[in-house]
Amino acid sequence: MEALHVHTNENDSGWKPNKYIAAFILAVSILAVFLAISKSPNKDIIKGEVKQIKAERIVDSLAGMKVKEQDLSVNVTIDGEKKEIAITNDFTPVMAGDKIFLQSSLFAGEEAFEIKDISREKGVFVLTALFIILVFATSGWRGFYSLIGLVFSLSVILVFIVPLILKGLNPIFVGIAGSFLILLVTLYLSHGLTKKSISAFIGIILSLLFTGILANLAVQVMRFTGFSNEGALYLNMETGSSFNLVGLLTAGIIIAAIGILDDVAVTQSSTVFSLASANSSLKRMPLYKKAMSVGKDHISAVINTLVLAYTGAALPLVLLLTLRNTPIDYFLSFEMVSEEIVRTLVASSGLLLAVPITTAIAVFLCKYEQKKSKLLVN
Numbered sequence: 001m002e003a004l005h006v007h008t009n010e011n012d013s014g015w016k017p018n019k020y021i022a023a024f025i026l027a028v029s030i031l032a033v034f035l036a037i038s039k040s041p042n043k044d045i046i047k048g049e050v051k052q053i054k055a056e057r058i059v060d061s062l063a064g065m066k067v068k069e070q071d072l073s074v075n076v077t078i079d080g081e082k083k084e085i086a087i088t089n090d091f092t093p094v095m096a097g098d099k100i101f102l103q104s105s106l107f108a109g110e111e112a113f114e115i116k117d118i119s120r121e122k123g124v125f126v127l128t129a130l131f132i133i134l135v136f137a138t139s140g141w142r143g144f145y146s147l148i149g150l151v152f153s154l155s156v157i158l159v160f161i162v163p164l165i166l167k168g169l170n171p172i173f174v175g176i177a178g179s180f181l182i183l184l185v186t187l188y189l190s191h192g193l194t195k196k197s198i199s200a201f202i203g204i205i206l207s208l209l210f211t212g213i214l215a216n217l218a219v220q221v222m223r224f225t226g227f228s229n230e231g232a233l234y235l236n237m238e239t240g241s242s243f244n245l246v247g248l249l250t251a252g253i254i255i256a257a258i259g260i261l262d263d264v265a266v267t268q269s270s271t272v273f274s275l276a277s278a279n280s281s282l283k284r285m286p287l288y289k290k291a292m293s294v295g296k297d298h299i300s301a302v303i304n305t306l307v308l309a310y311t312g313a314a315l316p317l318v319l320l321l322t323l324r325n326t327p328i329d330y331f332l333s334f335e336m337v338s339e340e341i342v343r344t345l346v347a348s349s350g351l352l353l354a355v356p357i358t359t360a361i362a363v364f365l366c367k368y369e370q371k372k373s374k375l376l377v378n
Helices: 019-037 121-166 171-191 195-221 230-238 245-278 284-313 315-323 328-333 335-377
Strands: 045-060 066-078 081-089 099-107 110-118
Touching: 019 121, 019 171, 045 081, 066 099, 081 110, 121 171, 121 245, 171 195, 171 245, 195 245, 195 335, 230 245, 245 284, 245 335, 284 315, 284 335, 315 335, 328 335
Parallel strands: none
Antiparallel strands: 045 066, 045 099, 066 081, 099 110
């Protein structure tokens, strides 16, 4: 087995991680994800297949809208026994052969069923397959190792972050620890143990700590409750109001910041080493300034991306509050809106800090390596 060591050649465009280590990470990650999602499912939710649409009609909904109501015959399996049940569907129109999810309840002493949602896993699988094909087509084996990193990240979230938070551990601490673990492995898989990846890793960790402190401070000062979405409300009910929703909000901001910090830090570190490789006579400060000129362009593009992403997530609410002519001070104070603003500003602040920090670390390591190489030659 080839040794695991820090590479001194920073031109890692053709670099591949140790195949045995990569295979081990992939195997453990897949096993962890499988174990996490294969737990006994909620028996209240039953999957069925629409056998026949017996009748359809247009009715008035409670919201005053015209909706299609259907009488369906559905095949289900309950406790190992196959049954055919009749239900009325006013959720969303379906067709014969569609897979649907049902929930049972007792009504007047009899078991009744209602549609909770339609099955979408086929579409998810198709898009996932398309994504994997595009990754291979555009990035080759480098993309494959990035996919291993993606599976590992998912396994850390499902096996480490989620269970520990559910057990009552501090969500902020768990979020930072999980982020550290994700970064350590994904940076190795994508870039190896090079001075470039080490620079990016240190820059991300320092920026992430700043992001965590700022996020926690903002959440506390602005007195967020954590009840800004339905998921938080249901979680609070399921845990008997004992869950730290405010801490969970902070942890969510931290975890969401990983990807964008990873992007800018790796790009900035790569820029430094590329510039130094093209012109080894560059001193520290000129090299730093040249790399920062690239970083500033990247900052402006990424911040705009962040703003648009978070705005898009809250767009229905923004439209609703605008339609109601909501006063601007109440609009900004509405928790769901102010929460998205805080997410954007905190993540952007971490991004702004990541660029100069990573650049400075990369310049130091790059010039140190060049100086060391000259001494060895002499």
